[in-house]
Amino acid sequence: MSVRFVVIGAGPAGVEAAATGARLGADVTLVEREVVGGAANLRDCIPSKAMIATGAVLDTLRRSAGLGLSIPGTAAPDLGRLRERIRRISERLATSMADQLESQGVRLVRGVARLVGPHAVALSTGEEPGRDEQVVEADAVLLATGSRPRVPEWAQVDGDRVLTTRQAYPPRTIPEHLVVVGSGVTGVEFVHMFRSLGSKVTLLVSRQQVLPQKDPEVAAALEADFLESGVRLVKGARACALERTGRGVAVRCEDGRQVEGSHVLLAVGSVPSSEGLGLESAGVALSEGGYVPVNHHCQSNVPHIYAAGDLSGRLQLASVAAMQGRKVAEHVMGLHTREHRHLDYDKAASAIFTEPEIADVGLAEAEAFALGRKIRVTKVPFATNARAVIDGDPRGFVKIVSDPATGVVLGGSIVGTRAAELISVIALAVTAHLRVDDIAESLFVHPALAEALAAAAE
Numbered sequence: 001m002s003v004r005f006v007v008i009g010a011g012p013a014g015v016e017a018a019a020t021g022a023r024l025g026a027d028v029t030l031v032e033r034e035v036v037g038g039a040a041n042l043r044d045c046i047p048s049k050a051m052i053a054t055g056a057v058l059d060t061l062r063r064s065a066g067l068g069l070s071i072p073g074t075a076a077p078d079l080g081r082l083r084e085r086i087r088r089i090s091e092r093l094a095t096s097m098a099d100q101l102e103s104q105g106v107r108l109v110r111g112v113a114r115l116v117g118p119h120a121v122a123l124s125t126g127e128e129p130g131r132d133e134q135v136v137e138a139d140a141v142l143l144a145t146g147s148r149p150r151v152p153e154w155a156q157v158d159g160d161r162v163l164t165t166r167q168a169y170p171p172r173t174i175p176e177h178l179v180v181v182g183s184g185v186t187g188v189e190f191v192h193m194f195r196s197l198g199s200k201v202t203l204l205v206s207r208q209q210v211l212p213q214k215d216p217e218v219a220a221a222l223e224a225d226f227l228e229s230g231v232r233l234v235k236g237a238r239a240c241a242l243e244r245t246g247r248g249v250a251v252r253c254e255d256g257r258q259v260e261g262s263h264v265l266l267a268v269g270s271v272p273s274s275e276g277l278g279l280e281s282a283g284v285a286l287s288e289g290g291y292v293p294v295n296h297h298c299q300s301n302v303p304h305i306y307a308a309g310d311l312s313g314r315l316q317l318a319s320v321a322a323m324q325g326r327k328v329a330e331h332v333m334g335l336h337t338r339e340h341r342h343l344d345y346d347k348a349a350s351a352i353f354t355e356p357e358i359a360d361v362g363l364a365e366a367e368a369f370a371l372g373r374k375i376r377v378t379k380v381p382f383a384t385n386a387r388a389v390i391d392g393d394p395r396g397f398v399k400i401v402s403d404p405a406t407g408v409v410l411g412g413s414i415v416g417t418r419a420a421e422l423i424s425v426i427a428l429a430v431t432a433h434l435r436v437d438d439i440a441e442s443l444f445v446h447p448a449l450a451e452a453l454a455a456a457a458e
């Protein structure tokens with residue numbers, strides 16, 4: 001009899017686990033209460049990138065004179081069309097993923113799942129919880145229920161003027177003046193998105209640098225761009241209260257400063273979706289923050305119950321979630337009994353879809369410095385790259401961190417157009433232990449942005 005594998009949640013982790021499990025011969029049931037593709041598809045990665053793509057066109061039009069164009073009139077976002085575009089993208093992705101999963105033999109169930117024992121999962125497919133419920137037996141279960149935005153205790157989200165990222169789509173309005181609380185990856189992407197769509201934006205930065213986890217040089221490049229494009233940065237500003245005013249919202253900071261705007265967007269982290277999953281009935285332990293702690297195989301304290309994606313409390317990226325999902329399915333199917341490569345979270349590439357884009361992977365210069373590790377750092381600005389100059393956007397740089405003794409590439413950061421694509425070359429080098437010479441001696445296309453990588457590797 002084939003392994004009965006039940007996957008709860010069809011975000012990137014669940015979809016990849018289900019597809020891999022089915023390919024390897026498991027009997028897979030995938031349960032999703034909303035949309036195939038998960039929050040990533042409906043509310044997070046995809047709609048945010050779709051909005052940013054529209055804003056990018058507006059930014060290009062604003063730079064049109066520099067590109068040798070004269071465009072009469074002013075382009076502006078059309079909210080109706082933008083809403084429809086986002087809806088269609090999400091629907092198209094959900095449909096193609098569902099079709100593919102079903103063609104691979106995955107049983108897709110639309111409903112809510114919860115554990116009712118270590119090997120039993122209740123699937124509720126009716127409107128009311130508990131009605132139209134069936135219980136399926138499982139040899140292995142993957143919990144992949146994701147996370148949702150954290151709302152600080154001092155704020156009340158009303159979906160009108162006080163928003164989290166979840167209320168920003170489909171966009172009902174382009175705020176006249178948006179105050180963004182939180183200057184991590186999500187916060188800065190929303191600053192960029194609404195700034196390019198035409199909002200005046202103020203960003204509250206709780207420390208002295210945006211993106212506190214990133215290389216200071218990278219953060220400085222983004223700050224410079226924000227300031228140049230009219231974003232107001234309020235530094236050392238830790239928000240502690242907010243209230244609706246006649247004209248919008250006022251955010252108060254711990255040091256007494258007050259910032260007013262028409263809308264406020266809270267981007268202050270996330271909380272795991274672990275409640276209502278019946279974890280106690282199977283003896284699955286939770287961390288204090290409500291995540292499911294896992295080992296390097298993504299197993300919880302109950303070996304046949306796994307957690308992946310945001311729920312596992314590791315790196316909260318769709319790409320990492322999908323890779324965890326794949327590794328889980330392989331482990332369930334007994335593929336990891338011999339030596340294999342564990343998922344190395346330190347080698348995950350990540351990107352911030354601002355303008356210029358920011359991407360990094362592996363060891364950062366500042367991190368190496370803090371660790372006292374000897375490194376070689378080489379940096380090339382895009383101003384020397386023909387493609388970047390032709391495209392009219394020569395901002396940013398490529399930085400490669402390598403081992404001075406062996407030349408092995410340890411990491412890198414890119415600030416500039418298409419950084420999210422270009423970082424793949426450095427990510428591959430880091431994973432495959434390539435040397436800087438391997439990149440420098442590769443014959444890249446001319447004129448191409450990738451030539452900056454070869455130049456930085458020399």
Ligand SMILES: Cc1cc2nc3c(=O)[nH]c(=O)nc-3n(C[C@H](O)[C@H](O)[C@H](O)COP(=O)(O)OP(=O)(O)OC[C@H]3O[C@@H](n4cnc5c(N)ncnc54)[C@H](O)[C@@H]3O)c2cc1C
Pocket residue numbers: 008009010011012013014031032033034035037038039040041043044045046048049111112113114144145146147165186273276277308309310311315316317318319320321
């Ligand atoms: C605004 C924003 C932008 C982002 N952009 C990016 C990006 O560009 N790139 C990137 O890599 N990451 C990005 N992320 C992070 C990324 O969205 C998450 O890391 C990713 O979605 C996590 O995937 P997941 O599989 O854990 O679950 P999710 O995508 O959160 O999906 C979980 C699914 O489980 C379902 N579910 C929950 N409980 C049940 C239940 N009991 N029964 C049935 N179904 C259930 C939910 O309906 C949901 O569909 C972004 C996050 C945010 C907030």
